[in-house]
Amino acid sequence: GAVVSQHPSWVICKSGTSVKIECRSLDFQATTMFWYRQFPKQSLMLMATSNEGSKATYEQGVEKDKFLINHASLTLSTLTVTSAHPEDSSFYICSAPIAFSGTDTQYFGPGTRLTVL
Amino acid sequence: AQSVSQHNHHVILSEAASLELGCNYSYGGTVNLFWYVQYPGQHLQLLLKYFSGDPLVKGIKGFEAEFIKSKFSFNLRKPSVQWSDTAEYFCAVNSGGYQKVTFGIGTKLQVIP
Numbered sequence: 001g002a003v004v005s006q007h008p009s010w011v012i013c014k015s016g017t018s019v020k021i022e023c024r025s026l027d028f029q030a031t032t033m034f035w036y037r038q039f040p041k042q043s044l045m046l047m048a049t050s051n052e053g054s055k056a057t058y059e060q061g062v063e064k065d066k067f068l069i070n071h072a073s074l075t076l077s078t079l080t081v082t083s084a085h086p087e088d089s090s091f092y093i094c095s096a097p098i099a100f101s102g103t104d105t106q107y108f109g110p111g112t113r114l115t116v117l
Numbered sequence: 118a119q120s121v122s123q124h125n126h127h128v129i130l131s132e133a134a135s136l137e138l139g140c141n142y143s144y145g146g147t148v149n150l151f152w153y154v155q156y157p158g159q160h161l162q163l164l165l166k167y168f169s170g171d172p173l174v175k176g177i178k179g180f181e182a183e184f185i186k187s188k189f190s191f192n193l194r195k196p197s198v199q200w201s202d203t204a205e206y207f208c209a210v211n212s213g214g215y216q217k218v219t220f221g222i223g224t225k226l227q228v229i230p
Contacts, residue, residue: 043220043222107163108161111160
């Protein structure tokens with residue numbers, strides 16, 4: 001089946017620094033990828049849609065200047081958390097869809113746990 | 118806007134018991150429905166999906182779900198759970214294409230040997 005990887009799987013950083021998270025589709029091309037955030041005991045919340053070759057689309061309430069998304073190629077999207085603060089500590093998950101017969105199934109990466117001290 | 122509600126947040130069952138996890142969605146148009154599972158320490162995996170056709174969908178590991186359009190429901194079932202089914206289960210919906218998927222809050226299933 002399709003594989004989506006994320007790197008790093010776990011990162012700790014100091015408050016005020018920036019952290020970059022990579023999402024790669026390993027055996028398929030993805031013109032679109034999605035970034036989610038998952039708080040403890042809560043569901044996945046879509047943050048933004050990453051579009052290859054164009055600007056990302058952010059969900060309401062998500063600061064685009066804080067969460068920078070770059071879809072550099074058909075297999076790579078990056079999420080950079082700028083000037084991270086402790087409240088940004090969370091589990092970040094990306095996904096990429098593959099279309100089957102006009103509908104799509106999303107494949108998820110393993111997630112990146114960010115801890116901001 | 119679409120939304121998903123899962124009624125049971127934490128379910129504890131003994132092995133061999135039957136399982137039914139409720140999922141209701143709100144969206145007036147054509148939807149695609151999914152159940153994802155997240156085993157401890159692992160990433161989300163697709164358990165089963167409904168796009169069209171037979172409303173009774175069979176997935177991996179003996180799971181099945183029934184789409185009842187009139188009730189806006191997509192409940193997950195398994196006749197006999199195993200300890201290895203201990204995981205968190207998420208119901209999700211999207212309206213087709215590359216549009217966003219909306220997830221329910223998740224149900225944590227604990228199966229006691």
